[in-house]
Amino acid sequence: MQPEKYFEENISKTLTLLKVMLKANVKNIVFSSTAAVYGEPATWPINEEFPQNPTNVYGYTKLCIEQCLEWYRKIHGFNYVSLRYFNAAGADPEGGIGEDHNPETHLIPIVLKVILGEIEELTVYGTDYPTPDGTCIRDYIHVNDLAWAHILSLKKLYKEESGIYNLGNQKGFSVKEIIKVAEEVTGFKVKVRYGQRRPGDPAVLVASSEKIQRELGFTPRYEDIKIIVKTAWDWHEKNPRGYER
Numbered sequence: 126m127q128p129e130k131y132f133e134e135n136i137s138k139t140l141t142l143l144k145v146m147l148k149a150n151v152k153n154i155v156f157s158s159t160a161a162v163y164g165e166p167a168t169w170p171i172n173e174e175f176p177q178n179p180t181n182v183y184g185y186t187k188l189c190i191e192q193c194l195e196w197y198r199k200i201h202g203f204n205y206v207s208l209r210y211f212n213a214a215g216a217d218p219e220g221g222i223g224e225d226h227n228p229e230t231h232l233i234p235i236v237l238k239v240i241l242g243e244i245e246e247l248t249v250y251g252t253d254y255p256t257p258d259g260t261c262i263r264d265y266i267h268v269n270d271l272a273w274a275h276i277l278s279l280k281k282l283y284k285e286e287s288g289i290y291n292l293g294n295q296k297g298f299s300v301k302e303i304i305k306v307a308e309e310v311t312g313f314k315v316k317v318r319y320g321q322r323r324p325g326d327p328a329v330l331v332a333s334s335e336k337i338q339r340e341l342g343f344t345p346r347y348e349d350i351k352i353i354v355k356t357a358w359d360w361h362e363k364n365p366r367g368y369e370r
């Protein structure tokens with residue numbers, strides 16, 4: 126864990142971007158924020174009014190930028206839409222674009238890479254969470270739906286309005302449920318090891334997307350978790366080593 130990296134990448138560099146935007150008189154921005162701003166909420170679904178108490182540095186740095194944007198709005202007349210992404214997942218259904226991180230840390234790509242033999246096994250981070258099966262619950266949203274929400278956000282910016290929106294599917298799946306879905310979709314078993322909790326992981330993060338639906342007219346097109354995993358599988362199967370950097 127290198128907190129200074131998050132400060133540098135998320136705060137310093139975004140502040141530089143805002144400074145340059147101001148100089149160039151570009152005053153509209155869609156900001157990729159995160160569900161991590163909420164920390165460990167007491168209940169769910171989580172709406173935008175829930176307390177923001179990040180439990181990890183990543184969430185804290187994103188919250189700082191959300192707040193800077195509000196000051197830029199008040200002082201310099203910026204318009205912003207901050208989208209609090211829940212768990213971005215899936216791949217382009219046409220097969221051209223997929224998820225490729227180095228190192229990979231995200232659950233769905235890791236599960237699929239284990240199936241493909243690219244990673245030896247999946248470590249499930251904690252089985253003692255206060256959830257029905259003891260593993261963490263997350264709200265997975267397809268990348269194309271996420272992209273669609275950005276287009277809707279532009280329409281809000283054109284009206285010179287600002288806002289903060291959750292971006293999720295309002296449905297939660299545990300780590301064990303994701304493994305099961307991946308096994309169903311692919312027809313293969315996932316080799317699993319049960320490990321310790323990962324520091325800073327909240328037990329449950331499930332969005333209320335009521336505000337973005339009501340105000341921006343957002344409706345997800347890829348709500349079904351099986352379709353989300355299937356689009357990811359189609360891409361990983363074709364690109365087992367990712368983009369081969």
Ligand SMILES: O=c1ccn([C@@H]2O[C@H](COP(=O)(O)OP(=O)(O)O[C@H]3O[C@H](CO)[C@H](O)[C@H](O)[C@H]3O)[C@@H](O)[C@H]2O)c(=O)[nH]1
Pocket residue numbers: 158159160161210211212213230231232233235247248249250251261262263300323326330
């Ligand atoms: O090898 C792994 C990887 C993940 N998990 C678990 O699977 C769930 C999902 O983990 P991801 O790493 O895929 O996603 P996170 O929920 O940690 O993170 C996502 O949500 C965050 C906000 O909470 C940030 O926005 C981040 O960028 C985004 O990927 C978590 O409970 C995690 O503990 C495992 O058990 N094993």
